[in-house]
Amino acid sequence: MPSPRSSPSRRAAPAPSPSRRAAPAPSPSCAAVAFRSLLAADLRFSRQLGLCAGERSAWGSARPLLRLLEVSGHGVPWLAGTLYGLGRSESPAGREVLLNLLFALVLDLVLVAMVKGLVRRRRPTHNKMDMFVTISVDKYSFPSGHATRAAMVCRFVLHHLVLAIPLRVLVVLWAVIVGISRVMLGRHNVTDVAFGFIMGYMQYNVVKYFWLSPLSAPALFAVWNQ
Numbered sequence: 001m002p003s004p005r006s007s008p009s010r011r012a013a014p015a016p017s018p019s020r021r022a023a024p025a026p027s028p029s030c031a032a033v034a035f036r037s038l039l040a041a042d043l044r045f046s047r048q049l050g051l052c053a054g055e056r057s058a059w060g061s062a063r064p065l066l067r068l069l070e071v072s073g074h075g076v077p078w079l080a081g082t083l084y085g086l087g088r089s090e091s092p093a094g095r096e097v098l099l100n101l102l103f104a105l106v107l108d109l110v111l112v113a114m115v116k117g118l119v120r121r122r123r124p125t126h127n128k129m130d131m132f133v134t135i136s137v138d139k140y141s142f143p144s145g146h147a148t149r150a151a152m153v154c155r156f157v158l159h160h161l162v163l164a165i166p167l168r169v170l171v172v173l174w175a176v177i178v179g180i181s182r183v184m185l186g187r188h189n190v191t192d193v194a195f196g197f198i199m200g201y202m203q204y205n206v207v208k209y210f211w212l213s214p215l216s217a218p219a220l221f222a223v224w225n226q
Helices: 030-049 060-072 075-088 092-119 145-160 165-184 190-209 218-225
Strands: none
Touching: 030 165, 030 190, 060 165, 075 092, 075 145, 092 145, 092 190, 092 218, 145 165, 145 190, 165 190
């Protein structure tokens, strides 16, 4: 006796065509794997170096001293001191140097804010948000503004002030210690500070190229000479 025809619901579904099959997920490139490994190592190493991130940290007793270093590398004292020096200086050469230092400090603030706003890397999770005078972009970590400023000011001072060798060494040490203190306080990761040093070093080249003088900016110097 012939078998009954199978109903449409019991018929086997057609095999999916090769074009409809899900494509395998692309494997990450070597560059992506290396970047992720570097980022993980950076976060882990930075957390280990955050010895003064809190009062209960391994070196928590040194936190007040490092916070003084934080203030020494902050933009507000440098801007205020430079403006005060411009107002008190009676030397044309001194005013020229101070005016260019002011230009360098403003340039640093603008460039760091732009990069932080573009990258938007959050500060380390172990950071305690008790920083001295912050603005909106200071919630981001990359790059370290203290590191850019320290490197730029260090080059500026060494090139335009006549200092004895011990004082020149102290200026370099100050810049390096300010950068290291950012990691120890938990404010930044190691790569934030490393990139900040490089960026600040290059910023001085911009200041040097656009150096303000009575010949290049006579109207500006006329204002300060009044």
